[in-house]
Amino acid sequence: MKTFDILYSVLRYIPSAIRMETIIVGLAIHIPFKQYSHFYKIKNTRRIASxxxxxxxxxxxxIMEGLSYDLNYSREEYTEDLFNDKKKRFTDIQQENFLDTRISYLANEFQFSPIESLQTSDDKVTKDVKDLQKMYLYYDRPRSERITKTEVRNLLxxxxxxxxxxxxTKSPKIYDDFGGNNLYDxxxxxxxxxxxxxxDYKRINQLSTELKNVIYDLKQLDTxxxxxxxxxxxxxxxxxxxxxxxxxxxxxxxIENIEINRNLKIDLIPLSELEETLNKTKA
Known part of the structure; x- marks a missing residue:
């Protein structure tokens, strides 16, 4: 089965350069093989106001309308006669640098993350695009439709x-103290x-338990x-x-204490920064 890449970048709104607090307000997706590009903008703008x-x-x-104008294109949606002007604007839709050329001009209050790639196929591309939306435009969906931890692992x-x-190596043989659970993906x-x-667990007790387990396992890990x-x-x-x-x-x-005490580098990052982090490791 032929595989191809989904390229994507997350748009963050940063109202203050001093505080550097951010909120995700959009997701740009480009699939060169499918000649498809789209900007998915946040629907719940009340969250931005809060x-x-x-x-x-x-x-x-x-800004949102401008990005939609620059990015929204589907090969299957348009006819030559009615959308000739649009086709002219998207002659580079199959090029790998298409997305970068469309988003690199933004800075200051609006900033796109480094472009990430996700391997997919014809039978999975629709679900993968939806999962990316669920991942990054999380609060646009009711609780019952939000992304699960299993879906996050699939994206990873x-x-x-x-x-x-x-x-x-998937699921390397590093187990917990009871020898049952594989600790790393x-x-x-x-x-x-x-x-x-x-x-984002609903119950604080569930969240606390998971974080304590991660900390404990890091302290016990043979490094x-x-x-x-x-x-x-x-x-x-x-x-x-x-x-x-x-x-x-x-x-x-x-995490910082473990790094110091065990002389171990630990990066806690969103999935949208994974490739950048791995590239820094190589450098």
Missing amino acids: FDDEYDKDFFRM SKQLNSYNLAHI YKINNNILIKAISF ANISKIILTRNDNLEFIPEKNKLAFKQFEIE
Whole structure:
């Protein structure tokens, strides 16, 4: 079965360069093989108003409409006669750098993440695009339709497959103290471990238990041949309950202490920064 890449980038709104607090407001997707591109913008704009009560809604709308104009194209949607002008604007739709040329001009309040890739196929591309929307435009959906941890792990898997890494091991044989649960999702080049975790549990007790388990396992890990651990977390932390935010902050502190005490590099990153993080490791 032929595979091909979904290229994507996450748009963040940053109202203050000093505080550097961010909220995800859009997702740009490009599939060169399918001659498809689309900008998925946040629907629940009330969350932006609650995040930044001074935001200019007219300016915000103008940015969103401009990105839709620059990015929205589907080979199957248009006819030559009615959309000839649009076809002229998208003559580069099959080029790998198409997305970069369309989003690189934004800066300051609106910033796109580095472009990531996700390996897919004809029978999975529709679901993968929907899962990316569920991942990054999380609060646009009711609770029952939000992305699950299993779906996050599937995205992680497809993202890693698209990188064409020389040495990648799924579910490396690193078990908990009881020998039953595999602690990490992947090992890269025999010295980098990757694990997907979540901070958006409904119950604080469930979240606290998972984070404590991650900390405990990190403290017990044999790091003789490990140079780095990458913990990929979900985005959309700006609207989680205050207790969950406090748990996240404490988790970050514990991570820093482990790095110092065990001389171990641990990156806690959103999935949209994975390739950039791996590239920095190579440098």
